[in-house]
Amino acid sequence: MLIHPKVHFKPYTHASGGWGSANSVMKILWREQAFAKAPKALLKQNKPDGFACVSCAWAKPGHPHALEFCENGAKATAWELTSKKTDPAFFSNHTLSDLRQWPDYDLEQQGRLTHPMRYDSATDRYRETTWEEAYRDIGAKLKTMEPDSVVFYASGRASLETSFMYQLFARAYGTNNLPDSSNMCHESTSVGLQESIGVPVGTVTLDDFNHTDCLFFFGQNVGSNAPRMLHQLQDVRKRNVPIITFNPLRERGLERFVNPQSPTEMLTPESTVISTQYHQVAIGGDTAAMIGIAKALLELDDQAQRDGGNAILDNDFIARHTEGFEAFALSVRAHHWQHIERKSGLTRGALEAAATTYARSQRVMMIYGMGLTQHRHGVENVQMVVNLLLMRGNIGKPGAGVCPVRGHSNVQGQRTVGITEDPKKVPAELIEQHFGFKVPQQLGLCTVDACEGILTGQVRGFIGLGGNFLRAIPDTSRMEPAWETLELNVQISTKLNRTHLLPAKNTWLLPCLGRIEIDRQNGKEQTYTTEDSTGCIHGWRGNAEPVGPHLRAETSIVAGLALATLPSGHSIDWQAWCDDYSRIRTAIGTIYPAIFHDMESRMAEPGGFHRPIAAAKREWSTKSGKAQFITPVTLNEDDDITPEVVPRDVLQLMTLRSNDQFNTTIYGYEDRFRGISGTREVVFMHLNDIVRLGFEVGERVLITTAVESEVKRQVGPFEIVAYDIPEGCAAAYYPECNSLVPLWHHAERSKVPAAKSVPVKLSSVGNN
Ligand SMILES: Nc1nc2c(c(=O)[nH]1)N[C@H]1C(S)=C(S)[C@@H](COP(=O)(O)OP(=O)(O)OC[C@H]3O[C@@H](n4cnc5c(=O)[nH]c(N)nc54)[C@H](O)[C@@H]3O)O[C@H]1N2
Numbered sequence: 001m002l003i004h005p006k007v008h009f010k011p012y013t014h015a016s017g018g019w020g021s022a023n024s025v026m027k028i029l030w031r032e033q034a035f036a037k038a039p040k041a042l043l044k045q046n047k048p049d050g051f052a053c054v055s056c057a058w059a060k061p062g063h064p065h066a067l068e069f070c071e072n073g074a075k076a077t078a079w080e081l082t083s084k085k086t087d088p089a090f091f092s093n094h095t096l097s098d099l100r101q102w103p104d105y106d107l108e109q110q111g112r113l114t115h116p117m118r119y120d121s122a123t124d125r126y127r128e129t130t131w132e133e134a135y136r137d138i139g140a141k142l143k144t145m146e147p148d149s150v151v152f153y154a155s156g157r158a159s160l161e162t163s164f165m166y167q168l169f170a171r172a173y174g175t176n177n178l179p180d181s182s183n184m185c186h187e188s189t190s191v192g193l194q195e196s197i198g199v200p201v202g203t204v205t206l207d208d209f210n211h212t213d214c215l216f217f218f219g220q221n222v223g224s225n226a227p228r229m230l231h232q233l234q235d236v237r238k239r240n241v242p243i244i245t246f247n248p249l250r251e252r253g254l255e256r257f258v259n260p261q262s263p264t265e266m267l268t269p270e271s272t273v274i275s276t277q278y279h280q281v282a283i284g285g286d287t288a289a290m291i292g293i294a295k296a297l298l299e300l301d302d303q304a305q306r307d308g309g310n311a312i313l314d315n316d317f318i319a320r321h322t323e324g325f326e327a328f329a330l331s332v333r334a335h336h337w338q339h340i341e342r343k344s345g346l347t348r349g350a351l352e353a354a355a356t357t358y359a360r361s362q363r364v365m366m367i368y369g370m371g372l373t374q375h376r377h378g379v380e381n382v383q384m385v386v387n388l389l390l391m392r393g394n395i396g397k398p399g400a401g402v403c404p405v406r407g408h409s410n411v412q413g414q415r416t417v418g419i420t421e422d423p424k425k426v427p428a429e430l431i432e433q434h435f436g437f438k439v440p441q442q443l444g445l446c447t448v449d450a451c452e453g454i455l456t457g458q459v460r461g462f463i464g465l466g467g468n469f470l471r472a473i474p475d476t477s478r479m480e481p482a483w484e485t486l487e488l489n490v491q492i493s494t495k496l497n498r499t500h501l502l503p504a505k506n507t508w509l510l511p512c513l514g515r516i517e518i519d520r521q522n523g524k525e526q527t528y529t530t531e532d533s534t535g536c537i538h539g540w541r542g543n544a545e546p547v548g549p550h551l552r553a554e555t556s557i558v559a560g561l562a563l564a565t566l567p568s569g570h571s572i573d574w575q576a577w578c579d580d581y582s583r584i585r586t587a588i589g590t591i592y593p594a595i596f597h598d599m600e601s602r603m604a605e606p607g608g609f610h611r612p613i614a615a616a617k618r619e620w621s622t623k624s625g626k627a628q629f630i631t632p633v634t635l636n637e638d639d640d641i642t643p644e645v646v647p648r649d650v651l652q653l654m655t656l657r658s659n660d661q662f663n664t665t666i667y668g669y670e671d672r673f674r675g676i677s678g679t680r681e682v683v684f685m686h687l688n689d690i691v692r693l694g695f696e697v698g699e700r701v702l703i704t705t706a707v708e709s710e711v712k713r714q715v716g717p718f719e720i721v722a723y724d725i726p727e728g729c730a731a732a733y734y735p736e737c738n739s740l741v742p743l744w745h746h747a748e749r750s751k752v753p754a755a756k757s758v759p760v761k762l763s764s765v766g767n768n
């Protein structure tokens with residue numbers, strides 16, 4: 001057996017949370033030399049008088065635990081408050097060609113960016129500049145460019161205040177090119193839910209967890225990516241509420257949990273069983289699985305009618321509130337069980353078991369993540385969740401509803417205040433009335449379109465409000481050379497990443513404050529706001545001293561760029577807004593009064609305030625005025641390869657996160673729950689596939705995309721790990737595998753890259 005010396009694979013036998021989690025937090029505090037600031041900061045994390053965790057978007061309770069953070073939230077805090085610095089001396093020691101050889105982990109490990117820098121092509125280095133010079137030169141450059149050739153990307157962390165200013169800046173400049181990270185993430189939700197129930201966001205709040213009597217979980221890895229939700233799940237389980245999970249992998253956080261903040265749990269061998277049914281659905285098999293559940297429900301309902309029992313369907317709700325049920329039911333009945341079993345990878349018995357529990361429950365929530373949205377049929381997956389909920393009237397009553405788990409901590413909020421490429425989604429008239437400029441009519445570019453534009457040369461400039469665009473997008477090895485032909489690349493960032501290392505003709509790196517840091521403007525500490533995954537809006541403030549005197553707040557950087565770029569004479573007083581953020585909030589309230597009226601007082605309430613969500617009140621803002629059953633057109637996860645003739649050596653690859661990363665930020669090489677340490681260059685496969693394809697466990701292989709063979713997309717060598725994953729499926733880490741995902745391989749309608757199902761082939765090293 002070939003074993004790569006770096007890799008250590010040992011199945012993890014403990015629950016999620018517990019000592020493993022406490023240990024992991026101590027390690028990162030130590031490594032980041034963050035003991036001076038982090039412990040004090042952690043006490044304020046997600047507290048009404050503190051700061052919003054910079055990790056996930058999960059809801060922050062009004063009455064938080066003494067320590068309202070999780071292992072990964074603590075890592076994110078330590079990562080931001082590190083005492084290490086990437087300063088001008090660092091940059092003078094390294095050329096960009098040198099730094100491009102470094103792995104993502106090493107780049108961000110250098111610490112926080114401290115000074116505004118400008119790329120100097122003569123020396124291939126960043127050199128220090130002043131803010132004034134940077135604003136002046138960027139502004140001058142932007143003035144010479146065609147507004148629709150410039151892209152204003154936002155990553156999802158910036159506050160509501162910054163996001164609102166940023167979209168105004170882009171639109172006043174003359175473009176709707178406002179792609180964001182949700183274009184790679186929950187856009188399938190925004191498109192799917194809008195069509196089905198008339199809102200682009202989920203309908204549940206934290207309180208629903210107190211009333212629910214059944215939860216479904218599709219394709220979300222709660223233990224790593226939204227661990228604070230484990231508290232709600234644990235409480236729900238204490239009431240004996242069933243949790244039914246659909247995931248190709250047996251994720252530890254969905255199996256067992258020990259609350260690391262409970263001394264009794266830490267000192268006893270007790271852990272809470274999370275999922276009561278665990279269905280290892282095939283990658284991309286969810287729609288088929290849900291069709292199976294729907295079919296079983298219809299069959300149970302038929303049976304009840306024959307027996308004179310209670311109806312299983314909520315016929316009254318269906319009649320009063322929905323449209324399209326007949327066609328949907330007809331189509332579900334027409335699917336044969338054999339076909340459903342083949343497509344979902346699950347047995348009829350398993351799907352009937354899920355349906356029976358569903359049928360017995362009165363208040364059901366369905367929770368999901370990237371396992372549903374990042375597919376060719378990501379929108380249909382989301383709409384199928386809604387179909388199931390509608391069948392039993394599970395939207396718009398306590399304890400029930402749809403719960404997409406958003407990613408970045410303010411990604412939902414940035415959309416609410418206008419970050420979108422679609423001008424129809426912003427109140428253009430109000431903007432014109434108050435700020436005196438016309439919102440451009442032309443549809444802007446989403447993320448995939450922006451990438452196309454970079455490839456074709458239509459896009460000439462890029463401004464990044466956070467994020468690591470070039471690493472997060474698909475088809476990275478095709479995108480990188482095209483990127484270097486850009487005229488302008490401006491990155492507003494906290495840490496060095498690969499996007500900073502591929503310079504355009506004019507490139508700047510502008511270091512900003514993180515949200516944990518105290519933001520002083522005009523001599524006053526400022527507060528800021530975010531919206532979480534449950535539509536709840538909170539006020540926060542940073543509490544750590546900034547890492548250096550030259551950092552500027554994101555608001556102030558956006559204002560600086562706007563002032564240097566826009567013609568004088570329009571009616572936004574950027575400077576006054578920066579001096580006092582309550583003025584930005586007043587402006588937000590003027591443009592979005594239904595959501596943000598009286599924001600200043602409401603944002604300070606413990607737990608914040610909820611935006612109105614019509615569907616949660618059974619008001620349907622759809623075209624028909626009713627909630628829509630939308631029938632999926634196919635049960636195939638991917639039509640790129642005709643499923644009936646899939647060659648036997650093609651596997652469906654999902655790219656996913658480890659427990660030791662935040663997106664492209666790699667905290668370390670330890671995916672504790674999956675038992676991997678020392679490397680991320682592994683591919684998880686079923687033992688039968690390994691044997692069938694003639695490989696060995698531990699062998700190092702190249703992974704090649706199996707569609708569009710005229711373009712070579714390949715990564716590796718990666719080491720094969722035998723893993724509990726359905727046959728025909730494989731898994732490997734994001735972002736290492738992003739160059740395997742063709743740009744066109746995205747969800748229809750939402751354009752979310754289908755990062756969870758890429759047809760691939762493996763080959764032995766030296767044999768391709
Ligand atoms: N610590 C930490 N927290 C994070 C992040 C992070 O990187 N680190 N990222 C943040 C962001 S931006 C986001 S969007 C979220 C992402 O959080 P998640 O939505 O959990 O995203 P992933 O880790 O990519 O994988 C999701 C899960 O989908 C499963 N899956 C894959 N394919 C399928 C499928 O076809 N069907 C089903 N049912 N399941 C499938 C995988 O096994 C995995 O468990 O987390 C946010 N929070």
Ligand SMILES: Nc1nc2c(c(=O)[nH]1)N[C@H]1C(S)=C(S)[C@@H](COP(=O)(O)OP(=O)(O)OC[C@H]3O[C@@H](n4cnc5c(=O)[nH]c(N)nc54)[C@H](O)[C@@H]3O)O[C@H]1N2
Binds near residue numbers: 370514656
């Ligand atoms: N193959 C594959 N690709 C994927 C995914 C996948 O599952 N598989 N997931 C997709 C998803 S869900 C998402 S959301 C995207 C993520 O895409 P992005 O949001 O673009 O990427 P991040 O890795 O979150 O960005 C990290 C960088 O943000 C900067 N940063 C951190 N904090 C701050 C801050 O407070 N302010 C500013 N200005 N900058 C900051 C730091 O410089 C850091 O290097 O990736 C997508 N890409």
Ligand SMILES: [Mo]
Binds near residue numbers: 181184185407
């Ligand atoms: Mo995300």
